[in-house]
Every structure is written in C-alpha cells, then in structure tokens.
Amino acid sequence: MIGVFDSGFGGLSILKDLRRVLPEYDFVYLGDNARAPYGSRTFETIFRYTLQAVRELFSRGCPLVILACNTASAKALRSIQQDILPYEFPDRRVLGIVRPTAEEIGKFSRGGHIGVLGTAGTVSSGSYLIEIGHFFPELKVTQHACPMWVPIVENGERGTEGARFFVKKDVDALMASDPQIDAVLLACTHYPLLESEIRAALPPQVRLVFQGDIVAAKTIDYLKRHPEMDARLSKGGKTAYLTSDTAEFFEKGAFLFGIEGISAESVAL
Ligand code: DGL
Numbered sequence: 001m002i003g004v005f006d007s008g009f010g011g012l013s014i015l016k017d018l019r020r021v022l023p024e025y026d027f028v029y030l031g032d033n034a035r036a037p038y039g040s041r042t043f044e045t046i047f048r049y050t051l052q053a054v055r056e057l058f059s060r061g062c063p064l065v066i067l068a069c070n071t072a073s074a075k076a077l078r079s080i081q082q083d084i085l086p087y088e089f090p091d092r093r094v095l096g097i098v099r100p101t102a103e104e105i106g107k108f109s110r111g112g113h114i115g116v117l118g119t120a121g122t123v124s125s126g127s128y129l130i131e132i133g134h135f136f137p138e139l140k141v142t143q144h145a146c147p148m149w150v151p152i153v154e155n156g157e158r159g160t161e162g163a164r165f166f167v168k169k170d171v172d173a174l175m176a177s178d179p180q181i182d183a184v185l186l187a188c189t190h191y192p193l194l195e196s197e198i199r200a201a202l203p204p205q206v207r208l209v210f211q212g213d214i215v216a217a218k219t220i221d222y223l224k225r226h227p228e229m230d231a232r233l234s235k236g237g238k239t240a241y242l243t244s245d246t247a248e249f250f251e252k253g254a255f256l257f258g259i260e261g262i263s264a265e266s267v268a269l
Contacts, residue, residue, distance in 0.1 A: 001233065002027050004018065005032075005053045007033075009154060012029065014216075015068065018216050022220065023237055024237050035244060050069075050076035053269060063091065066095050066215070067096045077095075098122075106132075115175070115184040116187045117184060117186055118143065123143045123145040129143065153191075164197050167201050168197075175202070186208065192211075241263075246266050
C-alpha cells in the first residue's frame with residue numbers, strides 16, 4: 001500500500017488526485033486529526049509527530065509513504081530521510097510534496113511573480129524559497145502565512161462569513177506585498193478546500209496552483225523510475241483511513257470533503 005499522511009483532513013485533497021491517476025493502487029490515509037494543526041508547532045514537535053505517523057504507516061505494510069502535508073515535508077522530511085530511514089528502514093521510502101511542487105511551479109507564471117500561501121511553519125522554514133530558487137532562480141517568490149485557514153477547515157467553517165473574512169485578509173496581504181503576482185501556489189494541503197473563498201478574494205487574472213495534480217503526476221513518474229518499489233505495492237484499488245482522533249470524527253469530517261461511506265479506524269500514535 002502507499003501511505004499518505006497529513007496532520008488532518010488536508011491530505012485528502014492530495015489523496016483524491018492520487019487515486020484518480022493510480023486507481024488500481026491501494027492506499028492507507030492517516031490523518032493526525034487529534035493533534036492538528038501542525039502549522040505553528042516547533043520543528044522538534046513536527047518531526048516527532050510525523051515520525052510516529054510514518055512508523056504507523058510502515059507497521060501497516062507501506063513500503064512508500066507520501067507526506068501529503070507541506071508543514072511536515074518542510075520540517076520533518078529531511079531528518080526522517082537522513083537520520084531514520086538508512087538506519088531503521090533502509091528499504092522504505094518517504095517522499096514529500098515541497099520539492100516536486102517547486103520543480104513545476106515555474107510553468108504557472110507568465111510574468112515571473114509567484115505568491116506562496118502556507119502555514120506559519122512552512123513559510124518560516126523557507127523551504128519553498130530555497131527549493132524554487134534551485135529550479136527557477138529568476139522567479140520572484142513572495143510568501144505569506146495564513147495561520148487561521150487550517151483551523152477554519154478542520155472545524156468545518158468553510159463557506160461562512162468568518163472564513164471569507166480571514167481568507168480575504170490574507171490574500172489581500174499577499175497581493176499588497178507584490179501586486180505583480182500572477183500565480184498563487186496553495187502550499188498547504190488544506191487550502192484547496194477553501195478554493196471558492198480564495199478565488200473570490202484574488203484578482204481574476206491570478207492563476208491558482210493546486211498541488212494535487214502536480215504530486216499525482218510526480219508519483220507516477222517516481223513509480224516508473226522505481227519499478228522495484230512499484231512491484232512491492234499492492235493493487236486492489238482499495239483505500240483505508242486511519243485517524244488519531246475517533247473514527248466518528250474522521251468519518252464526519254471526511255464527508256464534508258466529499259468522501260462518503262467510509263469507515264475509519266482510530267489509532268494511537
Ligand atoms: N495540511 C498541512 C500542510 O500542508 C498542515 C496543516 C496544519 O496542520 O497546520 O501544510
């Protein structure tokens with residue numbers, strides 16, 4: 001199975017695209033809903049929580065885990081890849097979503113001005129500035145942290161006046177920093193769930209960039225380049241859902257994101 005991890009419900013936006021392009025593969029989704037949001041937590045805490053989640057997914061038989069969470073990708077991935085995998089799990093792989101996104105982002109802007117919206121953790125890590133700088137040094141990248149957006153999503157407040165207020169406030173702040181921005185990357189997997197509020201706040205000529213399509217295409221590419229990994233992945237077209245909160249909480253929340261009729265399992269991380 002392919003493990004897909006997020007701090008909460010946000011990674012479902014990535015899982016949806018993974019399932020669309022890899023319908024025959026089996027997936028296990030793990031949301032650390034009981035401890036979300038991760039966005040404002042310290043490096044140490046995000047690393048510890050993410051590693052616990054990765055261990056859980058490994059113990060369920062996943063040879064490959066995708067961190068469908070920018071905060072975890074920005075803050076925990078490198079340490080897991082360098083300090084844990086070679087010693088404890090040399091035959092397993094953990095992939096993130098920051099680098100694959102950075103590799104593609106240049107295609108979305110005509111004028112070379114990109115906006116990046118993410119959690120406080122992702123923005124302060126500087127990961128996008130560094131990674132985009134590797135692949136597209138000519139791009140002007142402006143970041144802005146939106147600390148209210150994940151709690152809005154996790155608490156089912158999408159579509160409310162409060163959601164519109166906070167989304168507009170942050171979008172306006174980003175655009176004020178660089179009015180020439182012509183493409184905005186949603187660098188948090190929760191943010192696509194606020195798409196209508198974001199579109200309403202953005203000038204119409206600005207393009208929105210979603211990570212789901214990018215990550216899905218990059219995963220296909222990864223599996224083509226790693227047939228030995230591909231051969232280890234089961235292909236029954238099934239998806240299992242795990243959560244660190246109660247199964248009822250997850251099932252109800254997933255329903256709000258268009259995933260119906262699932263039965264989740266509660267796990268202690
Ligand atoms: N959805 C996650 C991300 O992509 C993290 C949200 C959070 O827990 O703060 O950054």
